[in-house]
Amino acid sequence: MKYYLITAKIVDGEHEHRDHVILTARTQSALRNKIEKIFHKTTDGIIDGHNAYFGYCDGLTSSTHKHTQEITKEESLRLENLGVAYIHYP
Numbered sequence: 001m002k003y004y005l006i007t008a009k010i011v012d013g014e015h016e017h018r019d020h021v022i023l024t025a026r027t028q029s030a031l032r033n034k035i036e037k038i039f040h041k042t043t044d045g046i047i048d049g050h051n052a053y054f055g056y057c058d059g060l061t062s063s064t065h066k067h068t069q070e071i072t073k074e075e076s077l078r079l080e081n082l083g084v085a086y087i088h089y090p
Contacts, residue, residue: 013060
């Protein structure tokens with residue numbers, strides 16, 4: 001299992017900021033599938049009936065995948081403990 005730090009661009013109404021999440025995947029294909037599920041370009045925060053990770057379901061939020069960086073398990077735990085990013089198990 002590999003760990004990846006994912007950087008997102010969030011547009012929340014009139015505000016734009018970045019956020020991070022940690023994903024785990026065994027293959028690049030599995031990683032791409034997970035990334036597709038957590039990001040959304042619509043403004044309803046819902047994809048296929050499920051809430052997107054970065055969607056606030058307020059009709060004003062969208063997110064875009066900006067960057068992926070492979071990290072170690074230890075780095076992922078450190079980032080989570082610091083509150084920088086959380087491990088997401090979709």
